[in-house]
Amino acid sequence: MDASLTIRCAKEADIAAMQALIARSAIQLSASFYTPEQAQALLTHVFGVDTQLIHDQTYFVIEEQGRMQACGGWSKRKTLFGGDQAKHGVDGLLDPATEAARIRAFFVEPSAARRGLGRLLLEHCSTQAQAAGYTVLELAATMPGEPLYLACGFQVFERFQLDLPDGVIAPLSRMRKLLA
Numbered sequence: 338m339d340a341s342l343t344i345r346c347a348k349e350a351d352i353a354a355m356q357a358l359i360a361r362s363a364i365q366l367s368a369s370f371y372t373p374e375q376a377q378a379l380l381t382h383v384f385g386v387d388t389q390l391i392h393d394q395t396y397f398v399i400e401e402q403g404r405m406q407a408c409g410g411w412s413k414r415k416t417l418f419g420g421d422q423a424k425h426g427v428d429g430l431l432d433p434a435t436e437a438a439r440i441r442a443f444f445v446e447p448s449a450a451r452r453g454l455g456r457l458l459l460e461h462c463s464t465q466a467q468a469a470g471y472t473v474l475e476l477a478a479t480m481p482g483e484p485l486y487l488a489c490g491f492q493v494f495e496r497f498q499l500d501l502p503d504g505v506i507a508p509l510s511r512m513r514k515l516l517a
Contacts, residue, residue, distance in 0.1 A: 339401075342454075344461050347386075347396040347408060355386050355398065355408045355444075359420075362444035370480035371507060378505040379479070385420020387412075389428055390441060397461060399454050407454040409443030411462035413469060417511075418442070418477040437475035437513060438466035443482060455485045467516045478510045490514050 347355065363384050367376040389412075390396035396410035414428040417439055431438065440462060445454050466474060478486050483493070495511035 341401050342406075342457070343400050344397050344458070345400070346394045347391050347398050347410070349388070349391060351398060351405070351408075352386050352388070352391075354405050358405055358408060358446055359384050359386070359442075359444045361447055365447040366445070366450060366481050367479070374503075374505055375501075375507045378501040378503070379499075379507055381422075382501050383419050383423050383499065383507075384442070384444075385422055387416065387420050387424065387442060389414060389416075389424075395462075395465065396442070397458060399458060401449070405446070406449040407443070407445045407458055409455070409458045409462065410441050411466045411474070412439040412441050413466075413471075414439065416441075417475070418509075431471075433470035433472070437473035438469070438471035440474050440476035440486075443485075455482075456489060459485070459489050463514075463516060472516050474514045474516060476512050478512050480508060480510075483510050483512070486512050486514075 360380055363380040364376050390410045395412055398405050399407040413431050415431060416424060416428050443455055491512040491514040493510045493512050497509055499507045501507060
């Protein structure tokens with residue numbers, strides 16, 4: 338890891354900065370994968386911080402010289418994707434013996450894209466999930482995220498679409514990876 342980078346647990350005090358980073362990332366890095374309408378609908382109705390992950394201490398930020406450059410995490414909860422605005426009801430715990438840990442809400446500052454921050458964060462989360470007893474990781478990938486996850490050993494096992502308000506439809510991929 339580059340000595341100028343630090344990975345730490347996200348805190349509630351980081352939420353505003355993470356939401357701003359998520360908005361920049363979702364709009365700018367989605368440009369060649371989603372229409373502006375799709376990207377905005379995903380940002381409004383799906384993307385965002387899931388505060389349960391902050392409370393579980395499984396959501397992280399990468400900082401470079403004190404500036405947030407990426408955020409993302411893993412989860413021991415049943416929710417596969419979506420921020421607080423997309424959640425409904427109790428988010429029960431997964432059983433590491435029979436269920437896959439979730440990789441959740443990865444976003445990179447557009448000016449820091451293609452520098453390996455997503456891969457670094459994914460390695461950190463994979464190590465943490467494995468230490469918690471999980472042997473499989475699962476995620477719902479957006480189209481801009483799918484190339485990263487494929488390069489990191491995930492495989493697509495289902496393609497699906499989200500039906501969002503105002504008739505907007507956004508494709509996603511459900512992906513899985515076995516941990517060594």
